[in-house]
Amino acid sequence: MSQTTTVRRELYDIYESNIESARIQFEQKSNFEEILSLDIDPTVLELYLINFNSLGVAMTDSVEDWISRAGESCKKLGFTELGELLSTHAEQEAGHHLMMIQDTHTLVNNWNARRQPQLDAEWFLAQPISENVVLYRQLHEDVIASQTPFAQVAIEYEIEMLSVRYGSQLIQQCQKILGSQVHEGLSFMEEHVSVDVGHTQLNARLLKNFLQNNPEHLDAMVKIGRTALDAYAGFLNDCLTRAKEYAKTLG
Ligand SMILES: [Fe+2]
Ligand SMILES: [Fe+2]
Numbered sequence: 001m002s003q004t005t006t007v008r009r010e011l012y013d014i015y016e017s018n019i020e021s022a023r024i025q026f027e028q029k030s031n032f033e034e035i036l037s038l039d040i041d042p043t044v045l046e047l048y049l050i051n052f053n054s055l056g057v058a059m060t061d062s063v064e065d066w067i068s069r070a071g072e073s074c075k076k077l078g079f080t081e082l083g084e085l086l087s088t089h090a091e092q093e094a095g096h097h098l099m100m101i102q103d104t105h106t107l108v109n110n111w112n113a114r115r116q117p118q119l120d121a122e123w124f125l126a127q128p129i130s131e132n133v134v135l136y137r138q139l140h141e142d143v144i145a146s147q148t149p150f151a152q153v154a155i156e157y158e159i160e161m162l163s164v165r166y167g168s169q170l171i172q173q174c175q176k177i178l179g180s181q182v183h184e185g186l187s188f189m190e191e192h193v194s195v196d197v198g199h200t201q202l203n204a205r206l207l208k209n210f211l212q213n214n215p216e217h218l219d220a221m222v223k224i225g226r227t228a229l230d231a232y233a234g235f236l237n238d239c240l241t242r243a244k245e246y247a248k249t250l251g
Contacts, residue, residue, distance in 0.1 A: 011211035012204075015222060019158070022226040026162075029233035031240050036169060042177050043250065046111060047243035049174065053103040053188060054124035055239055058133050059232075061097035064090045066140040067156065073149035082150055085206060089156065092199070099188040101125065107185035117250065127242075132234030139227055148217060150210060154225035157203035159232055160196040167193035 027033065034040065035048065071086030108121040143151050167189055174182045183190075211218055 011215055011218060012208045015207065015211060015218060015225075018218075018222045019225050019229075022229045023158075026229045026233045029230065030236035032166065032236065035236075035240065036173050038177075040173075040177060041247065043247050044240075044243045045174065045177050046107070046182075047246050048239050049182070049185065050104060050107045050111075050119070050121075050124055051239040051242045051246075052236070053100040053107065053185075054121070054127065055130065055133060055235070055242070056100045056188070057097045057104075057125065058129045059136060059235060060093075060100060062137065062140070063093040063096065066144065067093060067152060069144045070140075070149045070152035073144050074152075077147070077149065079150055079210075082153070082206060082210060085202075086152060089199070089202065092195075096188065096191075099191060103185045103188050106187075107182075110181060110185055130235065130238035130242075132231050132238050136228070136231035136235060139224070139231055143224060148220040148224070150214075150217065151220050151224035153203060153206045153210060154221040155228040157200065157207055158225045158229050160192075160199045160203060162232065163189075163192040163196035164200050167196070 035045070067086050068090035071083040071090060073083075074080075074086060075083035104125055105121045108119045108124070112118045140152070140155070143149055143155065171183075171186055171189055171193065174186065207221065211221065
């Protein structure tokens, strides 16, 4: 084994072990266990999905723009190769929020075909974004404007990995609790469970290579990865809180 390979592995391993506690905290803060519980109220789960997609539009509609601008900032600082790879990844994220808008409509139509009171998809799509969504959006702007724009890779790595780690479990849970027809409103989730496997492998490669050449930025990567996980967990928790609040109004 060459010395270079050893160094690369060590830095990536240090990243992995330093971020681990944030991944564990993510599970607690997002209340994911409650979502996966067999005791979950089906109405709350259905409203959770509607909120995940409608509130999620503001989490995804700028992803292409964020990654591409982070790539430009990297190029300006001389990280040309990483900047170009980020530009390529940006294109792969174009328009993903449109799936969330579509899924919001499909889930609401599905509800309206079965039960009362009737829901309004536009109401959910127009609801004010939550504080955690604001934080998540601001985090990207801060990273792009900072001297460490390459930390965008840590955001992508941690957030896209969530689809790989939890996506299938969540889809299975929805089908178990809500029935197989729910599948029609899960296009964003289903697409991401499959494509984010490749995106996560790409992110891992970018992170490893970057840390090998720039070990002094390890802490910045971990810090931004942690902040992204924290904000995303907050977003998921906001979806659950809003679902429960709405369910209460149904009596
Ligand atoms: Fe995406
Ligand atoms: Fe992706």
